[in-house]
Amino acid sequence: MWRTCSGPPPVMLQPPDLSLSLELPEITPAEFAQIQQLAREKFGLDLKPGKEKLVEARLWRLLRQGGYKNFHQLYRDIIRDTTGESLIALIDALTTNVTSFLREAEHLEFLATTVVPALWDRPTIDIWSCACATGEEVYSIAFVLLERFGHEIETRLQLLGSDISTRALRYAERAIYPESRLANLPPNWLQRFFLRGHGRMAGYYKVRPEICRLVKFERINLVEPFDHLPRFPVIFCRNVLIYFTPEARSECVPRLVDRLEAGGYMFTGLAETLSGTDARLAYVQPGVYRKKPARKLRRGGNDQWSDDGV
Structure with missing residues (x-):
C-alpha cells in the first residue's frame, strides 16, 4: 500500500463536495x-x-x-x-488547525543556521512545538534539520508535538497527508521523507517511520499547568496566542517561558508579538524571542544564581 516515492506522483482527483445542507438552529x-x-x-x-x-x-x-x-x-x-x-x-x-508544511519558513532557516549550531555539543537537541495541530509544523522542523545536518542529527533530535485537539493529534500521529498538502515541499523531499500511497491510498503520502520515531505527541492544554515537562532550548508557539483572551495570554506566556531554558529561543507567528508579556524575553527578530541568561547574585559572599523567578 505504501511504496518509496519514485517517478512523478499520481494525479489526485478532488472529490465532490458532499456537504449537507441541513437547516441549523440559530444560536441565541x-x-x-x-x-x-x-x-x-x-x-x-x-x-x-x-x-x-x-x-x-x-x-x-x-x-x-x-x-x-x-x-x-x-x-x-x-x-x-x-x-x-x-x-x-x-x-x-x-479549533481551526490551520497549518501547512514550511509555514513561515524564515523561522526554520533561523533555527537551522543560528539556533541548532549553538546546541550542537549537546547529547540531545530537544524542541517543543506546543500547538502542532495536525503535525505539519513539527515534521517540517524534522525535515529542515535532517536536510541540513543529515544523519548526524537523527540520533539526537527529540521533538515534542502537542495540541489541545485530540482529533488533530490523531491526524499528526498517523502522519498521512493528501498530495495537495505537500505543495510547499521540494519534490526531492517527497522521495526522501515520505512513502507514496497506492491502491486505495493513492494520492496520499505517509511520513517515513524513521522520521515519525523522532516525534512524540501529547495532548496539552496551554491554559492549564504543564510543569511535568522539562525545559527546552527551543519552543515553537506560532499562531495560537492570537486566539486567546488577553487574560489567558498573560497567564500562558510566563508558563511557556518557565519551560524555556535560559538563553533558549521561543518562536511565535510573524504577526504575533510577546513584547511586554514577560520581562525574561528579549526580542531577536519578527516572531523570534530569546530568554535572557540567568542573573548572578551575590549574598553573604556566596555566589547564587537566579533564573528570574523560574
Missing part, C-alpha cells in the same frame, strides 16, 4: 454567551461577538450527533459530563 445571544464563557474558562479561547455564525457552523455536527434541538441542550450536557470527553469534543469542533 444567551446560548452564545454560554459557549463563549465555557471556551474562555476551559481553553482560553476568545470568541468575540460577531462569531455567532462561526460557532453555529462549527458545532452543528455535535448538535446533530447528540440529537439536540438547540445549543443550550448541548451546553447543559457538556457541563454535566464528568468524564471530560464532551469538553474535548467541543474544543475539537471549535
Whole structure:
C-alpha cells in the first residue's frame, strides 16, 4: 500500500463536495454567551461577538450527533459530563488547525543556521512545538534539520508535538497527508521523507517511520499547568496566542517561558508579538524571542544564581 516515492506522483482527483445542507438552529445571544464563557474558562479561547455564525457552523455536527434541538441542550450536557470527553469534543469542533508544511519558513532557516549550531555539543537537541495541530509544523522542523545536518542529527533530535485537539493529534500521529498538502515541499523531499500511497491510498503520502520515531505527541492544554515537562532550548508557539483572551495570554506566556531554558529561543507567528508579556524575553527578530541568561547574585559572599523567578 505504501511504496518509496519514485517517478512523478499520481494525479489526485478532488472529490465532490458532499456537504449537507441541513437547516441549523440559530444560536441565541444567551446560548452564545454560554459557549463563549465555557471556551474562555476551559481553553482560553476568545470568541468575540460577531462569531455567532462561526460557532453555529462549527458545532452543528455535535448538535446533530447528540440529537439536540438547540445549543443550550448541548451546553447543559457538556457541563454535566464528568468524564471530560464532551469538553474535548467541543474544543475539537471549535479549533481551526490551520497549518501547512514550511509555514513561515524564515523561522526554520533561523533555527537551522543560528539556533541548532549553538546546541550542537549537546547529547540531545530537544524542541517543543506546543500547538502542532495536525503535525505539519513539527515534521517540517524534522525535515529542515535532517536536510541540513543529515544523519548526524537523527540520533539526537527529540521533538515534542502537542495540541489541545485530540482529533488533530490523531491526524499528526498517523502522519498521512493528501498530495495537495505537500505543495510547499521540494519534490526531492517527497522521495526522501515520505512513502507514496497506492491502491486505495493513492494520492496520499505517509511520513517515513524513521522520521515519525523522532516525534512524540501529547495532548496539552496551554491554559492549564504543564510543569511535568522539562525545559527546552527551543519552543515553537506560532499562531495560537492570537486566539486567546488577553487574560489567558498573560497567564500562558510566563508558563511557556518557565519551560524555556535560559538563553533558549521561543518562536511565535510573524504577526504575533510577546513584547511586554514577560520581562525574561528579549526580542531577536519578527516572531523570534530569546530568554535572557540567568542573573548572578551575590549574598553573604556566596555566589547564587537566579533564573528570574523560574
